[in-house]
Amino acid sequence: MEFWKRSHLCGDLRLPDKTSRVTLSGWVRRRRDHGGVIFIDLCDRTGLTQVVFSPEAGTEAHLTAQELRSEFVVAVRGAVRPRPEGTVNPKIATGEIEVFADGLQIINPSLPPPFPIEDEEDLQEEVRLRYRYLDLRRPAMLKNLHLRHRVAGRARRYLDEKGFWEIETPLLTKSTPEGARDYLVPSRVHPGKFYALPQSPQLFKQMLMVAGVDKYFQLARCLRDEDLRADRQPEHTQIDLEMSFVEPENIFEVVEGLVEVLFREFRGVEVTRPLRRMTYAEAMLGYGSDKPDLRFGLEIREVGEIFRESSFRVFRETLEAGGVIRGLAVPGGASLSLKQLEDLTGFCREAGAGGLLWILLKEGGALKSPIKKSLTEGELVRLREVFSCGEGDCLMLVADRPETAATVLGRLRLKLAADLKLIPKDRYEFLWVVDFPLLAYNEEEKRFEAVHHPFTSPHPEDLALLETDPARVRSRAYDLVLNGTELGGGSIRIHRQEVQQKVFSLLNIGPEEAQSRFGFLLEALRHGAPPHGGIALGLDRLLMLMAGLNSIRDVITFPKTQKAVCLTTGSPSEVDPAQLQDLHIAFVPPPGE
RNA sequence: GGGGGCGUAGCUCAAUUGGUUAGAGUACCGGACUGUCGAUCCGGGUGUUGCGGGUUCGAGUCCCGUCGUCCCCGCCA
Numbered sequence: 001m002e003f004w005k006r007s008h009l010c011g012d013l014r015l016p017d018k019t020s021r022v023t024l025s026g027w028v029r030r031r032r033d034h035g036g037v038i039f040i041d042l043c044d045r046t047g048l049t050q051v052v053f054s055p056e057a058g059t060e061a062h063l064t065a066q067e068l069r070s071e072f073v074v075a076v077r078g079a080v081r082p083r084p085e086g087t088v089n090p091k092i093a094t095g096e097i098e099v100f101a102d103g104l105q106i107i108n109p110s111l112p113p114p115f116p117i118e119d120e121e122d123l124q125e126e127v128r129l130r131y132r133y134l135d136l137r138r139p140a141m142l143k144n145l146h147l148r149h150r151v152a153g154r155a156r157r158y159l160d161e162k163g164f165w166e167i168e169t170p171l172l173t174k175s176t177p178e179g180a181r182d183y184l185v186p187s188r189v190h191p192g193k194f195y196a197l198p199q200s201p202q203l204f205k206q207m208l209m210v211a212g213v214d215k216y217f218q219l220a221r222c223l224r225d226e227d228l229r230a231d232r233q234p235e236h237t238q239i240d241l242e243m244s245f246v247e248p249e250n251i252f253e254v255v256e257g258l259v260e261v262l263f264r265e266f267r268g269v270e271v272t273r274p275l276r277r278m279t280y281a282e283a284m285l286g287y288g289s290d291k292p293d294l295r296f297g298l299e300i301r302e303v304g305e306i307f308r309e310s311s312f313r314v315f316r317e318t319l320e321a322g323g324v325i326r327g328l329a330v331p332g333g334a335s336l337s338l339k340q341l342e343d344l345t346g347f348c349r350e351a352g353a354g355g356l357l358w359i360l361l362k363e364g365g366a367l368k369s370p371i372k373k374s375l376t377e378g379e380l381v382r383l384r385e386v387f388s389c390g391e392g393d394c395l396m397l398v399a400d401r402p403e404t405a406a407t408v409l410g411r412l413r414l415k416l417a418a419d420l421k422l423i424p425k426d427r428y429e430f431l432w433v434v435d436f437p438l439l440a441y442n443e444e445e446k447r448f449e450a451v452h453h454p455f456t457s458p459h460p461e462d463l464a465l466l467e468t469d470p471a472r473v474r475s476r477a478y479d480l481v482l483n484g485t486e487l488g489g490g491s492i493r494i495h496r497q498e499v500q501q502k503v504f505s506l507l508n509i510g511p512e513e514a515q516s517r518f519g520f521l522l523e524a525l526r527h528g529a530p531p532h533g534g535i536a537l538g539l540d541r542l543l544m545l546m547a548g549l550n551s552i553r554d555v556i557t558f559p560k561t562q563k564a565v566c567l568t569t570g571s572p573s574e575v576d577p578a579q580l581q582d583l584h585i586a587f588v589p590p591p592g593e
Numbered sequence: 594g595g596g597g598g599c600g601u602a603g604c605u606c607a608a609u610u611g612g613u614u615a616g617a618g619u620a621c622c623g624g625a626c627u628g629u630c631g632a633u634c635c636g637g638g639u640g641u642u643g644c645g646g647g648u649u650c651g652a653g654u655c656c657c658g659u660c661g662u663c664c665c666c667g668c669c670a
Contacts, residue, residue: 032633037628039628052628087629089629116619124600126661181668227668230663451670
């Protein structure tokens, strides 16, 4: 069927257009049938226009309009005219006009939608994902897609202007276990061999630096076969970049400029530069996290020194065993109930601590605390000093191993902020976390693991420690954090083959293994690799935060569920046995089936 | 792998201590209506209470198992 070509979009028309004739097409969002006169709201991605069908304008169109239902696709012809006195709708952009229709074409009818196509609907995500094309048709979702388009485009333009080349790297690549689980693709031509889908373009972009590309970027799809979260999908998109002959400062400069432009142009927010810097050690001590949320206080303090002489056995024994006493002050927390404090204590136990010690500083100087008897006046004075707190506040202390105290208080801090509603809206607190340790010891496997990845350069000042005390070696890795979310991470890479070998050996990757897995990289490093480094920013997380959302699924067109299923298409699914045969694959059911 | 929440009409939800024929709003269907914009008015319930088993005179409700979905821990170089 020949359909009428539209002359305008549904959100376009304004009062000055009143004399013109137009053709609009779109979806019938709502029909208001008054018998003699019928109104419809006609929608497309630009907005909504009211169309009026009256026998006076076109009897046939009016007759056909009676058949219209929600989400029919139609074309409408008519005159744009100002709305009659008193019927202007100030709630919509086109509210001063309407289209007085003399022609109507039903291009495609629609089944009744399973849910109304509007933003206010509070729907189960399962339903949204099953009919994702309808969910995406909602204005708020189309807005998210539009933001994504504009941010991606602006990032491209920004990086282009900074001299970066956009370069693609393979999707079918080599499996490099260590790190996340790979998605594997069997090779038909090479029985028993597999490609891996990339977890990141890491090694390719490093080789591009060896090639002399100098400045590379890519909006790279990255795949990891790990469990999902609200901010983690099996596939996500990174703004991935790499530069040659650079120090961390050069990377910071580029990235800060990028977020500055994006937040200014799309959020109207001025980012204060340079962004705050914090070492990993400071972050863990003060916030109990390597991605501190700086939108609120509740900073963690070390108070072991105050209790050096404490009569409280738990404090004394913890300190003697090399543990720490840390805590935070909750402003106004003295009004917390015993029940709330018990719940918080339970929360800390589940997080791994022995317990939570609280001290309520009541009005009039009174104390309430399970350790009231052990507390001296001198200790209290110093606690008030350290936490700058006083009457009406509550102190919460944890005595434990340093790592445990950090993570428990870090989680407690986030919980308190959420429970007590201490997190301000529309605040964007960026920071760089720097000086990550290079290695972390894995107790279960009795070996070191790379904290960032195995290609991260050790801190130049700590090179000697590689031999003597690997655990204390800092790396030249950095994370960009926004509001407690890791937006991205990167590092200066190792560009010397012998340093790379050394790090491999610390990671328990022997020469043969290094050769078989990363031989191509080692070889590249020996062919004139320049000093280089880069970063990858999670585009989905960035958009989620820019749009004020709680899940990256809302900025991804067809996301997977927590079990990594696509409810729209039903993937993953079984395949034809012939396909498996082609790939030399046999299915072995898991035990018990 | 573990902990927690949810699962009743197309959608969002209700249903007393385990009690009779599982309701409401909305959507949908039929009718009326010439200025609505969440149109209104009249009429209509369209259901495998996720699935399987158990307890009971009787199960949406209790128990066991299972499936799905969401949040978190582990995991995510």
